[in-house]
Amino acid sequence: MSESRSNYTPRPMSSKTTYALGAVALALIVVIVIAAINWGHDEVSVRNDGYGSAHDPGVNVVLEPDGSILLGKSGAPKTIDIFEDPICPGCGNMERIYGQEIAQKIDEGKLEVRYRLVNFLDDRSRSKNYSTRGVAANQCVAEGGSGPVYSKFHTEAFTTKRPSEGGADLSNDELAAVARVAGAPESVLQCISTGAKVDTARASAKATTDALDAALGGSAATPAVFDGKTKIDVNNADWVDVLTR
Template sequence: MSNPTSKHTPQPVSSKTTYALGGLAVVVVAVIVFAVFQWNRGGGDEIRNDGYGPVRDAAVSVAMDSDGGIVLGKPGITKTIDIYEDPLCPACGQMERIYGQEIAQQLDEGKFAVRYRMVNFLDPQSGSKDYSTRAIAAFECVAQAGNGPVFAKFHDQLFTAKQPEERGSDLDNQQLAALAKEFGASDEAVSCITKADGIDTARNHAEAAMKSLTAALGDRAATPSVFIDGKKVDVNDENWVANAAG
């Protein structure tokens, strides 16, 4: 959980921490809350489209927005889903584990594109104290090559099988680079990750995403958060991906 003083409980609970957004004269303090998943129906935590895997269609590309959003989808798609995540956020990992393959199939079928907006408020809860920022920088290194399936595989692994635990050991840059290479990242992307190129840019992009998320949620930011056309999506609704594709 993000508050180091909070008591651990095996039940899903909200977890709060503060995140200071620096400015020249004003510091805005936002409350960060992990989205709480409540699977009220039987089988609500069942993996959707299990066996499909990450994006597989070579026509799916990935590109960087000027403000750091990472857009994954086929060219010309007009419907875009905004997903806010922190690479260390366990609730984000849970969402990706359950819905990631269903999202991948919809991306392959051209039903929508996804814009990932990465935040880094959990840096202090990582073993290295900067894992979220370094992971964001790694995502950006891979995204700049434009290969959608490669980025999708890397993103899937960092949020599921390879996601570190809070206050535990995490992945160093060499390990991040090795994973990127394993999933087909270019030599340039691998070198970018290894040399920690783009760390400052990733930090700036994370701050921009945090400001956007805070504004959208009325100073109460939560991860994961999903928006379509500016409207927040209830990710506890097991049909939300299918509804977004409709």
């Protein structure tokens, strides 16, 4: 772009003026950065922060024959399917943002959630089988029969305890320790520690991956939330509220 020219010749700028303008520019940069950070925080604000996991004693959990895990109160008017991989970063982010809102809707009897766990990120874990072992651990805890215990375990496993892709993951004993803190009994801890469900978890996760692949037209990806056959846009911040009105 050409410069606008005139006969005016500016005087040399003093060092004091240079420093002053530099300070102004730096201040503007700081303001812009802070605004960007605050905007980002607003975009991913946690819903119902402080509620925690589902804790009503009336919440049930059932390990279904196909390996899916149904969490909620009998007679809830809405049931959704949530597809997740235990090491999936997007799944962890969704649980971090919406997990407490989902938990409250479960406690209120407005929502049942069927967790359908997959394992296609096994190779991105250091052990090369963490996703499968994570599915197995979830199934062990669900088989224990306590809805609040399962909800707390699931929350921890997908948020604060979720391994990062390519990083160190949890051993079976470490997964059992997460279950212990959630309140699981010794029988459940043994199920996790010994890997009792790893083989069946691998098979059920493969079948669930195939089902997700079919539902998404050959492009299985997590997280994915379905209301019946309708895929929910989880980028809509109000999606949980909309489903349970």
